[in-house]
Structure formats: structure tokens, C-alpha cells
Amino acid sequence: MNDKQRAITELQQKLYDVSKVQNDIPPVIPDGIFGDETEESVKAFQRKFGFSETGKVDFELWDRINEESKKALFILSDPIQVISIKKEALPLVIGQVGKEVQMLNRMLQHLGEFYSNFALSELGDRFTDETQREVKKWQEIIGHNVSGEVDKLTWNRLAEHYLL
Numbered sequence: 001m002n003d004k005q006r007a008i009t010e011l012q013q014k015l016y017d018v019s020k021v022q023n024d025i026p027p028v029i030p031d032g033i034f035g036d037e038t039e040e041s042v043k044a045f046q047r048k049f050g051f052s053e054t055g056k057v058d059f060e061l062w063d064r065i066n067e068e069s070k071k072a073l074f075i076l077s078d079p080i081q082v083i084s085i086k087k088e089a090l091p092l093v094i095g096q097v098g099k100e101v102q103m104l105n106r107m108l109q110h111l112g113e114f115y116s117n118f119a120l121s122e123l124g125d126r127f128t129d130e131t132q133r134e135v136k137k138w139q140e141i142i143g144h145n146v147s148g149e150v151d152k153l154t155w156n157r158l159a160e161h162y163l164l
Helices: 002-018 034-046 059-077 099-114 129-141 153-164
Strands: none
Touching: 002 034, 002 153, 034 059, 059 153, 099 129, 099 153, 129 153
């Protein structure tokens, strides 16, 4: 496999990863050939993320595909283990109680120790209105859908920051 085929295969793999979480991006099988399927997947990505639909990949588009691929892999992965948590425990939502919510509040409190725009959340095992407000702030910072519910991407980014 030459360098061009390796680059195309990497592009195709990233587009495939994105297609697992973005239903409007058609999956492409990584084969190292930039054919019609790859071009259509690139165009769908461009359409979805506000790029001109050229079917060509420049540096700016590559960076965005790479970023969205990393997000997709975070979403598809198991939750980072800060405490023993199963992916079935997510999403965490307002009104929920338990050890997962207690860890969430601890991670949010950790953010409050470093960033002035985060309140120092109360430690507890209840998902309150305050918890939801802080979760929404975090989702906005990481460029994720601001729902106030803790899905795998929100949890993983919080856990990653907490463990640094």
C-alpha cells in the first residue's frame, strides 16, 4: 500500500467512525480507493457540517473529520471508569439518584475548583437543577448537544478532565 492509499484508508476509516453516530453520513468501507462511495460520504459530511459540497478534502475539512471521528469514538466507547459504571446506567438525568450521580457531582465540583464559571456543586447523590445547569455549561464547552443529560460523550469528557 502506498502513502496515498494509506491516507485514503485513514480518511475512510474516520468517515466510517463518524457514520456510526451521524446517520446522515453514509458509511464507507476503508479500501484505499477514493471512489464514488467515498466522495458521497465526504459530500454528506460537508453538507452536515456546513462546508461547500466539493467532494474534495482540504486541511480544514480533514481537521473537522478528524475531530468528529474522535467524538464518535468517544461516544461509541465504554464510559471511562472513574467509578464502576456500566454504559446502561447512562444517560444520567434530572431527578436521578445514585452513586453515578454522586460521582458526576464530584467531577462537576472538580471543574468548579479550576474554572470560575462553574459553581462548586454540592456533593450528593441527587441530579438537581443545579447539576443540570453545570452539565449544560460543560456540554457547551466541549461542543456537544446541550441537553443537560449526561450521555457517554459528556461523561467521558468529564472523566477525562477529572483524571488529568
